Amino acid sequence: MSNTQGPPPLPPPPVPASPGPGSPQDVPPLPGELGVDPTTLPGPIRDELLAPDPQAIDTASDELKDGLNRCPKCGSTDIRQRAGTDLLICLYCRHEWRGERVEEAFGFGEGIDQLSGTVIASGARDIAADAASLMTFKCTGCGAEVTVNTDHAMTARCHWCRHVFGVNEQIPNGAVPDAVLPFHIKQDDAVARIRQFVDKRRLFALKAFKEQFTPENVVGVYLPYMIVDGNVSADVAGHGEVETRRYTRGNDKNKQTYYDADVYRIDRHVDFTVDDLPIESSATRGNLDTGTNTNNIINAILPFDTKNAVKWNASYLSGFTSEKRDRDVEQLRPRLEDQLLSIARAQVHASVARFDRGVRWEQERLAVHGTRWVAMYLPVWLYSYHQPGRNGGMLHYIAVNGRTGETMGSVPIQQWKLLSVALTVGTFLEGAALWFLAHAS
């Protein structure tokens, strides 16, 4: 902000801002936004940029009902999820049934505006300090001991009599959540989406990655999340400017635009509720530092249709791996408050539209009246590639949302190739500029 009486000295040459590599701390670009005009690029690059993205499928599912680990018809324990549905199927008698939706069973979608204090579902309780990952079951069929490592799997089969054991009781080690959202996207579909994603990004991809690319190795993983409802109020305060006059000064060769503006002190208050905000409850997955990992890729395929989650039943996890929660509610609270403040800022944006020269928010306040936390397993197809390098290299993920099919990934880059193309284009542009200057003077 400045008050000037006469024309100020000439400014330094303006350099257009580089878009930069971006960060998950920035608001992500709108779908389809590229940051560069593809029509100005060479053919192969343009084709990659403009090729169609994978289409998401319709995730609407029917009402779900009760489910048990034992087949209600024949009592067999050999139960799996029927691929592509929320159904459980008994592999012995082929009987099929549905799990009960937690939304109806526990009323998780109701009364958010009446929430007060912190309501924690039983599966979201604090993790016991002495909790162990290995759980041993005594097989009721043959007496053998069967061990389940809850770090990676929630079911195991007795190697003698083939009974299937699932960790269905909520043990205090954070492994058993309140609800699970079954996979809808089948492996073949996930493979096709990953292949399509990578096919759009082959030109500058690392040679070793292209050679070793085998999307059939995709793994279905249930990742731990806290699904949070909140009843909050927020205040923001700052300054905004409204343009009152615009005029030019200087001669024909050196015209400059000047602005007059009114400055306002602004404050805004908003009361709102949020429904089913997902937060990573694993410290590893919650670390979105793009300088050291590519976890933001998995974060980017959110949200899930968490309204269709069913009551916890380990049979849904048969054949899939899982990761265990290692964060309690209090450890996740700062992240929740950060996201609630961001939502508040987005909510008040429309109310300051008249400040056409922008708003500088300087202070913000959040009052959390009530929250409700539900621990949930969400389904993700993960393809990973380890790129060797300094500090252990980088693990790149291509992730497919197991419900909607939304696909996002990180493809390792052949740096020298990308740099040489960028330098070539830059040299061409510089040459064009020099030619223009030589002929204009």
Add this chain to the structure above:
Amino acid sequence: MSDDGGLWLLAIGPTGAAALYWALYRFYRNTDKSHAFERETAVDAKPVTGSNDKVDKITGTRQTRIDGDNVAAYRKRVQRVE
């Protein structure tokens, strides 16, 4: 064509190279992608209330936007008041 206009044109080469590099880098690595919870979460908000008080007037500035404009940078935190 004035001299300053010529200097500005000389920045086209490096700027274009950097812009193309970062655009393609982002397209491959997607470092800027994350869950857009501001847009994709079900939020039920009551009407926004507040006030605007005129406190100053600016004349003859060449800045096109207010200093520190963060109206759309929802994730940039400012001073938290308890």
